[in-house]
Amino acid sequence: MQFVSAVIYLRNNASTLKTFLTFIDQTMCRFFSKYEIICVNDASVDETLEIIKNFKCQSDETTLTVLNMSYFQGLELSMTAGVDLAIGDFVYEFDTVSLDYDECVIQEIYQHALTGFDIVNAAADSKPKLTSYLFYSVFNKFANLQYTLGSESFRILSRRAINRIRGLSESSPYRKALYANCGLKMDTHKYQPTTPNSAPASTGTVKARTQLATDALILFTDIGYKFASTMTVIMMLITVLVALYAVVVYIFQNPVEGWTPTILFLSFAFFGLFAILAVVIKYLSIIVNLLYKKQKYVYESIQKYSR
Template sequence: MNEKQKCFLSAVAYVHNNENCAGVFLKKIYEVLKNNFEHFEIICVDDASSDRSHEAIKEVAAGLTDTTVNLLHMSYYQGIELSMNAGTDLAIGDYVLEFDTVEMDYPSSLIMDIYMESLKGYDIVSASPARRQKFTSSFFYKIFNMGAAGNYKMRTESFRILSRRVINRVSSMNKTIPYRKAVYAASGLPIKNMQYECTGERLKGRDKLEDRYRKNLAADSLILFTDLGYLFSIRMTLIMMVIALLMGVYAMVFYICGNPIEGWTTTILFMAFAFFGLFGILTIIVKYLSVIVNLVFKRQQYMVDRIEKITK
């Protein structure tokens, strides 16, 4: 591409204990954006790293005097979703690149491939590794896609590009975004996924804190963005209502045809009526909760300690 792009582009990257690759990532991203865009910014979100991640970023950013590099420090570990919400809120670009990790297992040229694809009319274009997903990830997305509305099938993603239109739309849908990929997919705007052949393996696994966060996020996402929890609850309450009704019928039949102990029939009928009413109430409550979740999701807030403008 000979002529640089005129639009303003923001790159937001999530960093958590990535001292071995954060600096390298920043260099590569800077080179790609410098060679292809007239105006751009880079925002690194440090999610309370316990290693030298922020120092590695500062060392590289010190030599990047012709662009803006911001290092956003989260007050404490808050996970990728709230951290990236904070970074995206700070971004001012016409397009925003979201990097869920600074470990690059793809060629730098893929970034521009994703951008050029977005110019074909897609508000969201994501990049996913073509390699086979881990069993836990594959199982989660299989279950998620079964219960989620829409035709777009989600899978593991490394990064994505968003137009300002999709950012404005999801912001109007919900003040904070509990699971970005699901909200983007539900935005109703054109979306596309591109797969790439991996050029290397990821350097590190997740620490216990991040692993626990991801598991909780998966469970919350299944409840918030699919109908699986609602359908399971409704069906179970209906089944229990039927069982309670059958208990009442059995008690009446046994009373007429058998020789029950005095008070037994009355007790069983009362219990059957009580359980029938209880599960009927639970059905209504589950429905109300489902409506509330669909309207407001969960009210989450992120808290930022400080923002450092490393370069001017």
């Protein structure tokens, strides 16, 4: 039996934490003989830490580890730290402590991973929130990824996937984008939710996720480059039209002395400015591609055949 790690992100989750920890511990104890639980405490200011300290695992051989972040650092960095600490052959990532699934779903995605998938997401077979739907619709349209992304409840990673991600980037503002483009097999397991997932977001979570969504759209998609390029072209066309208008006024009307040269000079200056901006935008796009989007190469597996 494989050794399994469960990494749980926590940020002011005192109200639901005990129920969630009990659920995870009982489920892991039932399906796995060897496992560990890692709680990543992202500088919670409520009773989250006390609840973890007072929690007793069912098995005496189970390790319950608390990773306390020095200050609030958000989901991505905190979960990366937790996964780096995990030693399991397979690692579960629980980004939230909301429960809308049965314990069998945890076992199902593990069994699905054993069939040849290094990353398996568990997603509720229900209508996503409007904000999530809009974000993923835009992200998947403008991002050049191997797999499309969506809203998930949790996921499981193989040790090979974790090592691959580490090789691609030491620090990424959006793990899911790396998972979807690491070259390994990924799949999503749909489940029927047991209850509506209506747990309120913890303190600071909404703001942090909004910032994360903005960063992901800028760094992993072409939407920012396309918008900036389009606006630059439009402004350059407007500048040319203004210059032509100044020439027409000079030929057919009697403008104020010095008006036409001034307008032509401003038009030329703005045209040059927008041309420079176009070059700068292109350079920034290349830098972003090199840092966050491009890898040296990725492969799924190596097979050797001999007679």
